Amino acid sequence: MNTERDIFETATPQAPFELASQGAKNTSLLAVGRPGIFARLLRDWAAIVGFAIVCLLVGLALAAPLLAPHDPAAQHVAERLQSPSLTFPLGTDNLGRCLLSRLLFGARLSLGLAGVASLLVLLVGVFVGAVSGYAGGFLDAVIMRVVDLVLAFPLLLLALAITGFVGIGIGSVLIGVVSVWWASYARIVRGLVLSLRERPFIEAARAGGVTPTKIITRHVIPNVIPPVIVLATLEMGGLLLAISGLNFLGLGVQPPTAEWGAMLNDGRPFLRSAPQLMIYPGLAISLAVMAFNLLGDGLRDALDPRLH
Amino acid sequence: MISIVSRLSGRFLIRRLIQSLILILILILVNFLLIHLAPGDPVHLLAGQSGDEKYYEFIRAKFGLNQSLASQLWIYLTSVLRGDLGYSLGYQQPVLGVIIARIPATLLLTISAVLVSSVAGVVLGVEAARRENSWTDRSINAFALVGYSVPSFSVGHLLLIVFALRLGLFPTQNLSSATQEMTGLAYGLDVLSHLVLPVTTLAIVYVAQIMRLTRTSMLNVLGENFVIAARAKGLSEGRVLYGHALCNALLPIVTVVGHDFGMLLSGAVLVETVFAWPGLGRLMLDALAMRDYPVLMGLFLMISVSVIVVNLIVDLTYSALDPRIHYGRISK
Numbered sequence: 318m319n320t321e322r323d324i325f326e327t328a329t330p331q332a333p334f335e336l337a338s339q340g341a342k343n344t345s346l347l348a349v350g351r352p353g354i355f356a357r358l359l360r361d362w363a364a365i366v367g368f369a370i371v372c373l374l375v376g377l378a379l380a381a382p383l384l385a386p387h388d389p390a391a392q393h394v395a396e397r398l399q400s401p402s403l404t405f406p407l408g409t410d411n412l413g414r415c416l417l418s419r420l421l422f423g424a425r426l427s428l429g430l431a432g433v434a435s436l437l438v439l440l441v442g443v444f445v446g447a448v449s450g451y452a453g454g455f456l457d458a459v460i461m462r463v464v465d466l467v468l469a470f471p472l473l474l475l476a477l478a479i480t481g482f483v484g485i486g487i488g489s490v491l492i493g494v495v496s497v498w499w500a501s502y503a504r505i506v507r508g509l510v511l512s513l514r515e516r517p518f519i520e521a522a523r524a525g526g527v528t529p530t531k532i533i534t535r536h537v538i539p540n541v542i543p544p545v546i547v548l549a550t551l552e553m554g555g556l557l558l559a560i561s562g563l564n565f566l567g568l569g570v571q572p573p574t575a576e577w578g579a580m581l582n583d584g585r586p587f588l589r590s591a592p593q594l595m596i597y598p599g600l601a602i603s604l605a606v607m608a609f610n611l612l613g614d615g616l617r618d619a620l621d622p623r624l625h
Numbered sequence: 626m627i628s629i630v631s632r633l634s635g636r637f638l639i640r641r642l643i644q645s646l647i648l649i650l651i652l653i654l655v656n657f658l659l660i661h662l663a664p665g666d667p668v669h670l671l672a673g674q675s676g677d678e679k680y681y682e683f684i685r686a687k688f689g690l691n692q693s694l695a696s697q698l699w700i701y702l703t704s705v706l707r708g709d710l711g712y713s714l715g716y717q718q719p720v721l722g723v724i725i726a727r728i729p730a731t732l733l734l735t736i737s738a739v740l741v742s743s744v745a746g747v748v749l750g751v752e753a754a755r756r757e758n759s760w761t762d763r764s765i766n767a768f769a770l771v772g773y774s775v776p777s778f779s780v781g782h783l784l785l786i787v788f789a790l791r792l793g794l795f796p797t798q799n800l801s802s803a804t805q806e807m808t809g810l811a812y813g814l815d816v817l818s819h820l821v822l823p824v825t826t827l828a829i830v831y832v833a834q835i836m837r838l839t840r841t842s843m844l845n846v847l848g849e850n851f852v853i854a855a856r857a858k859g860l861s862e863g864r865v866l867y868g869h870a871l872c873n874a875l876l877p878i879v880t881v882v883g884h885d886f887g888m889l890l891s892g893a894v895l896v897e898t899v900f901a902w903p904g905l906g907r908l909m910l911d912a913l914a915m916r917d918y919p920v921l922m923g924l925f926l927m928i929s930v931s932v933i934v935v936n937l938i939v940d941l942t943y944s945a946l947d948p949r950i951h952y953g954r955i956s957k
Contacts (some may be wrong), residue, residue: 380940470887477891562777565895578776592790595783
């Protein structure tokens with residue numbers, strides 16, 4: 318069915334961050350784990366900067382209870398919309414809450430949600446993709462048409478619609494994002510599995526009478542996991558953007574919980590009088606996404622030396 | 626147009642059309658199932674929670690909710706095909722009318738953003754490729770990295786703070802000024818001034834993406850023999866780059882511009898929220914807030930159908946751009 322599209326995908330040079338949306342042509346991903354890749358990654362200063370910022374942000378998020386000068390939800394009513402001071406290093410918001418503490422605790426939820434979402438996406442995508450690729454035939458055709466159907470939609474809009482149908486809350490944001498994002502992973506994992514299936518060690522297992530379920534869980538999936546983790550890194554930035562976007566629209570995290578996207582939403586009425594309420598969380602999201610993108614770019618280049 | 630059609634084989638055209646039609650039918654089916662799989666009485670989904678019993682009876686009769694599932698599907702299918710997407714309680718008018726009223730604003734926003742980002746992205750990409758590894762190249766690349774990392778809702782607010790609130794150069798929201806009646810040129814200029822910030826916000830991400838793609842694509846093409854031949858003929862650098870190389874590098878760019886139309890619509894939801902732009906994205910959020918399910922499902926259908934149609938058009942444009950591509954011969 319997709320003969321034409323496949324022809325274009327092979328003829329199309331890899332676009333930045335197009336990896337996941339491309340078809341099943343990413344066998345270079347199977348190179349993960351070969352010697353030299355880590356060394357190449359270490360020579361890429363941009364990737365190292367990205368990795369360092371990611372580590373720093375995760376560290377700050379984990380240490381938030383130790384670092385935050387105040388309780389992120391504590392309201393100091395007498396000190397509303399204060400400019401930065403020693404007590405409130407980044408100032409306070411409209412309810413007198415410490416902005417720095419909210420940013421630090423917000424990192425936990427923002428990065429945590431993106432992490433959980435990418436883990437769930439990975440689980441669903443790997444499972445569906447592995448079954449589809451290994452089973453082949455009718456089941457494969459049906460699953461791939463479902464994937465085509467999901468990918469025919471604008472991802473964020475579909476996630477938004479699903480979140481809206483499920484109801485407002487963190488859980489429904491996760492459901493919305495995962496039920497849309499799995500599709501591109503499934504397609505890529507299927508491609509990887511198709512190329513793995515023909516390898517001698519799988520053939521040997523089959524000849525030895527190992528059941529298909531065991532072959533998938535013991536042999537196929539373990540070989541697919543490392544490249545898929547790389548893929549997840551490439552997609553982390555996009556997931557973080559999507560989740561904070563949904564939270565900005567007020568569909569997920571509800572006040573008084575601190576989350577970067579939700580903080581942007583909370584600050585909107587004070588755009589004129591206190592723009593810093595929107596500037597800080599915006600910068601935080603941008604910095605995190607940029608760090609993931611730098612790291613992802615580096616990983617992709619290291620895996621595909623032809624690009625150099 | 627005639628030359629495009631003649632290059633496409635009739636069989637491919639028909640197959641691609643049938644594929645798209647099947648996809649649209651499946652979408653209608655998904656929409657139908659959504660009504661019935663959602664928890665609770667489907668009549669509440671179609672007519673809201675707080676309607677009176679008489680209205681519920683009317684809706685039940687209209688959608689045949691007391692009949693078998695198959696006949697309900699038939700009733701739903703025929704009414705959708707007639708353009709009857711239901712009635713919005715929130716807006717007190719038919720869903721189709723509510724949606725159509727918002728289409729021009731979103732089209733104005735997205736088409737302007739596509740134009741701006743394609744032109745800017747291609748020019749920046751060509752210039753970056755022309756001076757590979759120079760400072761120009763590096764700064765353009767750095768801009769691209771920032772461009773695709775910043776969330777549009779954050780950029781939008783930043784632009785609002787600087788250009789609308791501090792400098793007072795542009796209005797903060799809406800499509801046109803509500804304070805005075807304007808016609809003709811004055812109205813056009815007013816809309817234009819309202820358009821600048823939202824379009825810039827929406828375009829930034831796509832400029833970055835198109836620029837990176839153009840750069841890679843140009844670098845691939847610039848080493849080829851026909852470029853050397855064009856240079857050897859003594860053509861000016863501009864003609865070599867934009868006349869010869871770019872034409873051959875354009876294919877992947879068109880693919881991405883076209884297939885990103887859906888992404889652009891997603892971005893439009895956020896940008897429309899920031900600038901209170903009266904388009905489809907804003908409508909979707911309002912409908913979500915009001916739990917106006919008929920409008921939501923209508924939007925879902927309209928948006929996905931339009932994405933399918935745009936993808937179809939993009940696929941058909943390939944052969945117009947590159948005469949070497951001949952669908953009839955490639956396919957199987």
